[in-house]
Every structure is written in C-alpha cells, then in structure tokens.
Amino acid sequence: MTISAWRQQLQSGEISARELVDQHLKRLAASDPALNVYVEVTAERARLEADRVDALRAAGESLGPLAGLPLAIKDNLCTKGVRTTCSSRMLEHFVPPYESTVTERLWKAGGVLVGKTNLDEFAMGGSTETSAFGATRNPWNKDHVPGGSSGGSAAAVASGSCLASLGSDTGGSIRQPASFCGVVGLKPTYGRVSRWGLVAFASSLDQVGPFANNVADAAEILQVIAGPDPRDSTCLNVDVPDYTAGLTESIAGLRVGVIRECFDADGLDPEVKASVQSAAQQLAALGAEVVEVSCPRFTDGIATYYVIAPSEASANLARYDGVKYGFRAEDAESLAAMTSRSRAEGFGAEVQRRILIGTYALSAGYVDAYYKKAQQVRTLIRRDFDAAFQAVDVLLTPTAPSTAFRAGAHADDPLAMYLGDLLTIPANLAGLPAISVPCGFSKAGLPIGVQLIGNVLDEARLLQVAHQYEQAADVMANRPELDF
Template identity: 80%
Template sequence: MGIAEWRGRLERGEVSARELTDQHLARIEAVEGTLHSFLEVTAERARADADRIDAARAAGESLPPLAGIPLAIKDNLCTKGIRTTCSSRMLEHFVPPYESTVTERLWQAGGILIGKTNLDEFAMGSSTETSAFGPSRNPWDPERVPGGSSGGSAAAVAAGECVASLGSDTGGSIRQPAAFCGVVGLKPTYGRVSRWGLVAFASSLDQVGPFSTSVADAAELLQVIAGEDRRDGTCLRAPVPDYSAALQAPVKGLRVGLVKECFEADGLDPQVKSSVLAAAAQLEALGCELVEVSCPRFNDGIATYYVIAPSEASANLARYDGVKYGYRSEQAGSLAEMTARSRAEGFGDEVQRRILIGTYALSAGYVDAYYKKAQQVRTLIRRDFDAAFGAVDVLLTPTSPTTAFRFGAHAEDPLAMYLADLLTIPANMAGLPAISLPCGFDDGGLPIGLQLITGVLEEPRLLQVAHHYEQAARVMDTRPTAALVP
C-alpha cells in the first residue's frame, strides 16, 4: 500500500502508527539478511516517534500529511545524531550535528525514520557494489544488483521494508535503481529541492528525490521536500505547485517525443526497447501524439559527465584529509604522510579512481582541454533539449539499456559499468526533471524502466503523464514473480 492508503487506515484507527512501524521493522528483520538494504535501522527512534504520533492522534490533534509513515533515507543525507557514512570507511563513525533540509521537512511532516540505506561509496557507482560495508541485493533476484548509487533505497521500497525512501541522483542514481527494482524514482529539476545536508559528490549535478511504489506517492513526497532554502545558494525560489492536483489533468493532445538516439544506442537490450515502445503506444492510446525527435549529443552526455563529475568530486572530497573529521591513519610520521595514508586507507578504489580522473582534468595544462571543453559540450546538450521541447511536451526513453545485471558482471571493466547510466546522465547535464517507472518485465521476470523527461520546473506535467501511464498500464498487476519474500 502507498502513502494515501496507509494514511486512511491510520486516520480510521484500523492501524496505529506503532503497529505500522512494527510491521515494517519485522519486514526488515525478515529480509535484511539477504538484501542488506540498510546500514542502520533506527528501531528505537522509530517506535518512540510512532508512539508520539499515536498520542497526538488520541488527543485529537491535527496531524501533518506523513504522520506515522515509515521512511528510509539514503546514507549520504545528514541526520542529526545518527551516523551518516556515505558507505565509506572515511566517514564510518561520523555523526552529524545537524539535520539536512529534506529530512528535516520529512520529520516536520510526520514521517518516521526507520533507517539509513546502503549506497555506492560517496554515491559513486551504478550497482551498490562499491559500498565499503557490502553490496545490497535486488529483491527480484538476489543474485543481481539493485542498481546504484541509491540501491539500498530502491531495494527497501521494492521489498516492502519501508513505505517510501529518499535517494540522490547525480547521473541516474535514483532512476537507474528504480528501473532495476521495479519502483518509481523521481529526479527533480536541479535546485527544486535543497541540497543542504546532502554530502556532496558533484555539486552542479547532485539532486535529492524520492522512491515510491506509485507516482502519486512520489508527488506527495516532492510536495514536502521541494521549495526554497536560504541555506542552499543553488536552491530555486520559485513557488511550489500542487503536484498531487496535477496528476488528474488530462494528457490528451500532449506531444511525447521518442528520442531517436536512445533507441539506437549501443547495448540497448531488445526486450527493453520493445517494452518501452509498447509504453509509448499506451500513451498514444490515451490520446498523446508520438513524435520522433533528435537530441544529437544525447549519447555524448556520458563522456561529458565523466569529466565534470570527477572534477567536482576531486574538489569536494579534498576536505577529507584526516585532520578535521573522518578517518585518520595512525601510521604516519608527518602531516603530509598522514593525509596521504588517510585518503588511501579511507577511500575505496572507485572513489580514488574518480578523484584521480578529476584531479588530472583540472590540472594545469589540461583544464582547458578537458574540463572547459566538457562544460561547452554540456551547454550543447542543454540546447538540444531546448530544441526538442520546442516540438514536444515530454521526452520518452528507456531508463537503462538493460535490466539488472549479475554481481561482478562489470567488475573488471569500469567503462561497462559507467554505460549503465548512458540514458540517465543527459537529464543531469541539463538540470531537467526526470522520472523512471516500471513498464514491463524481461523474459527472466526482471523489471524494465521507462524514463520520462520534461523541461525545467515542469514536474507537474512529468508526474501527470507518468501517472496516467501507470494507471492505464497497471504494470505491477501483471508481474511474473513476487518480490523476494512473500
């Protein structure tokens, strides 16, 4: 059940917040030995918060919209008094003295923190395999990855360990795991949601967004976390519309653009392609007009990303020097040696690889050839999107070229792993809102994700189209297999 259904049951007294919390804690206990979605389960806090909500309801108090709803938070969002590790040895014992803006807004709305979820180290990965504390597993097939970097958040929602969760998306880290795990994942417009309290990976790309089992739930969560925050200089001051109300607007007459370059991309699984095209046909049956559009530099996004994102990561992660906070090597004779050892021992291989790439791209003699050139290509990618939105209202692509792959499939080939984000990265490059939702299954019963993209701050239209497709297709009603545990 989703947020609205649980809220109705809570309001009618059919279940208490404590009972709902205990149900999800029991579910976590039942499946965590296999899934490892969570790095920390905050059972004591969750039960205490649930008891307070039940007492307030019994006293007749007016309660906020998420009162009693168990939520999970990706472990790169700061939670005051609760460890925030980014799945890295570097921050293994870091306990933030402050709360991130998005989580603060969730708790003010009555949400209950049930735990912090696993991720690729510092959000650098596409499978959750780079976590220093072990990988998460896909509820549909534990031999396969849940995607990344927000794999734990996606798996927790898919397996029913929480009602919804938050993740972060720098190059597809919400949408790709949503596709792999058969849930809804939304990346808002850059600046629509505050990044204050999100541990930085690539500051011009990072954005926080929700995972849920329905588009309606994603709209509710976005309503709570979106909006101005003066603590984040990149956060937009634009008014926040009523996202839930937008779901019911008719889609007849809307123009849906099929991005030609995506359907011609190397490595696109034929089953993924056919399923996504069938979803397009479903939208056409709802009254949308299908239009083929071209974004010539769409597939250049990945090369551009792997200059810009590592460069920003190199700068952001320079703060972890073993001096102020975080891991410190004790086997060093000088400050320089201590810093070098702390970083070598505290960061994993993939994080170190990206720091080195970024440092090289920013180095004297190369910054113009690499970083500056990548920023110029980024502008061209944005212009391609602008031209496309001059002809259509929403763009449609697969979310990922394939369904969930097996553990270790790309262990010896980082480039193959990077290509898992081929179709999601361009939206980050342009700062656009995008959503992934299930549109079918492959022959092995694994979910396939459909990606929709709209213009800046056009989340209402994005959610509207996604909701109408979801309600018409009812993909999860036809799933060939159940999630991990009955």
C-alpha cells in the same frame, strides 16, 4: 496501498502508526540479511516516533501529511544524531550534529525514519557494490544488483521495508536503480529541492529525490521536500505547485517526444527496447501525440559527465584529509604522510579512481582541453533539449540500456559500468526533471523502466503523464510476492 490510503487508515484508527511501523520493521528484519539494504536500522527511534503520532491522534491534534509513515534515507543525507557514512570507511563513525533540509522537512511532516540505506561509496557507482559495508542485492533476484548509487533506497521500497525513501541522483542514481528494482524514482529539476546536508559528490549535478511504489506517492514526497532554502544558494526561490492536483487529468493532446538517439544506442537490450516502445504506444492510446525527436548530442553526455563529475568530486572530496573529522591513519611520521595514508586507506578503489581522473582534468595545461571543453558540450546538450521542448511537452527514453545485471559482472570493467548511465546522464547535465516508471519485465522476470523527461520546473506535468501511464498500463498488477 498508496500513502494516501495509509494516511486515511491511520486517521480513522483502522491501523495505528505503531502497528504500521512494526509491520515494516518486521519485513526489514526478514529481508535485510539476504539483501543488505541498510547501513543503520533505527528501530527504537521509529517506534518512539510512531507512538508520538498515535498520542497526537488520540488527543485530536492535527497530523502532518506523512504522519506515522515509515521512510528510509540514503546514507549520504545528514541525519542529526544518526550515523551518516556515505558507505565509506572514511565516514564510518561520523554522526552529524545537524539535519539535512530534506530530512528535516520529512520529520516535520510526521515521517518516521526506519533506517539509513546502503549506497555506492560516496554515491560513485552504478550497482551498490562499492560500499565499504558490502553489496546490496536486488529484491527481484538476489544474484543481481539493485543498481546504484541509490541501490539501497530502491531495494528498501521494492522489498517492502518502508513506504518510500530518499536517494540522490548525480547521473542517474535514482532512476537507474528504480528501473532495476521495479519502483518509481524521480529526479527533480536542479534547484527544486535543497541540497543542504547532502554530502557533495558533484555539486552542479547532485539532486535529491524520492523512491516510491507509485507515482502518486512520489508526488506526495516531492510536495514535502521541495521548496526554497536560504541555506542552499543553488536552491531556487520559486513557488511549489500542488503536485497531486493534476495527476488524474487526461493527457490527451499532450505531445510526447521519443528521442531517436536513445533507441539507436549501442548496447540497448532488445527486451528493454520493445518494452519501452510498448509504453510509448500506451501513451498514444491515452490520447497523447507521440512523435520522434532528435537530440543529436544526447549520447555525448556520458563522455561529458565523466569529465565534469570527477572534476567536481576531486574538489569536494579534498576536505577528507584526516585532520578535523573522518578516518585518520595511525602512526604516520608527518602531517603529509598522515593525509596521504588517510585518503589511501579511507577511500575505496572507485572513489580514488574518480578523484584521480578529476584531478588530472583540472590540472594546469589540461583544464581547457578537458573540463572547459566538457562544459561547452554540456551547453550544447542543453540546447538540444531546449529545441526539443519547443515541439513536445515530455520526452521518452528507456531508463537503462539493460535490466539489472549479475553481481560482479562489471567488477573488472569500469567502462561497462559507466555505460549503464548512458540514458540518464543528459537530464542531469541539463538540470531537467526526470522519472523512471516500471513498464514491463524481461523473460527472466527482471523489471524494466521507462524514463520520462520534463522541461525545467515542469514536475507537475511529468508526474501527470507518468501517473496516467502507470494507471493504464498497470504493470505491477500481477507482481509476484517477494519471498525472504
């Protein structure tokens, strides 16, 4: 059922908010021991909020668009009074004194928090295996990863413990886990959604977005969280359109560009390629004009990203020194020793690796050769997209080169893990909106996602195309019931 259908049932009294929340908490209790989706479960708070919604409805008060709906939040978004750990020992006991803008907007719309979801430590990873609190498993097959870094948020929706969730996307951390877990994941235009209260990884790339069971639900969540925020200087001061209004409009006549370089990429699984090509054919059957386009520097994005993102991370994570808040090493003989030990003991191996890469790239004598050069390539990638959007309305690629891989498969090979973001990173570098929608399954029964990329601030058209494809393909019509 969609959020809209649940909302109608709540408003008519067919179901109470308390009953809806209890249903999802029951599902959470059944699934989480096997999946390890949640860092923190807020069951008592959820029930109290649901009771408040029921009381408002009984009194005839108007309800917000998300009233009573159970939601989950990636644990790098600050939630006042609820731990925000970034799945790191460094922030294991941190309880924010303020609410992030996006979660504040969800609660004002009546949304109910059921818990904070697991992630790769400080959002650095592609499998949700680097969490200090244990790896999350894929609901479709517990021997496989859910993707990352927002694997917990994707798995929460896929497992049915919430109706929708929020994640963050720096290089594909919403879209790749959405593909692996068979759900919809949307990364908005950079600046469309406030980053205030999001614990920073790479500030020029990070963006908050929704996971949902369908495109219409993702549009509803985006409608609530999008918009200007004076507390975030990178948040755009532009009007927010009605994202649900055009979902049902025909896409006949729209031009969809299939990016040639993505289908020639090394390591692209043949099953993924065939499924995504089938999705392109489905769009053509709906009346869209599907054409091939070239973005020559598309696959240069991954090398560019792994200079820029670690560089920004090394600067952002310098604040964790064991002095004001966060993990502090005991019995250090000096301030310098305390800081060094706190960072060595508080950060995991992947976070330390990226800090070291970024510090090196920004060091004297190397900053021009690495960081400056990467920013120049970033500009060229953006120009390729600009040229493509002169000819087409939406671009199409696979979301990930493969389906979800087995847990531990890349434990000793960070490069193989990094290559999993090959097809998602360019949209972050260019600041473009992009969405992953389920488009099929592998022979092993694992989901496959197709990625659609839109022009700047063109989420409405992106959602329209995604919705029309979703309705026509109906990939999830025969999805099996996940058993926990």
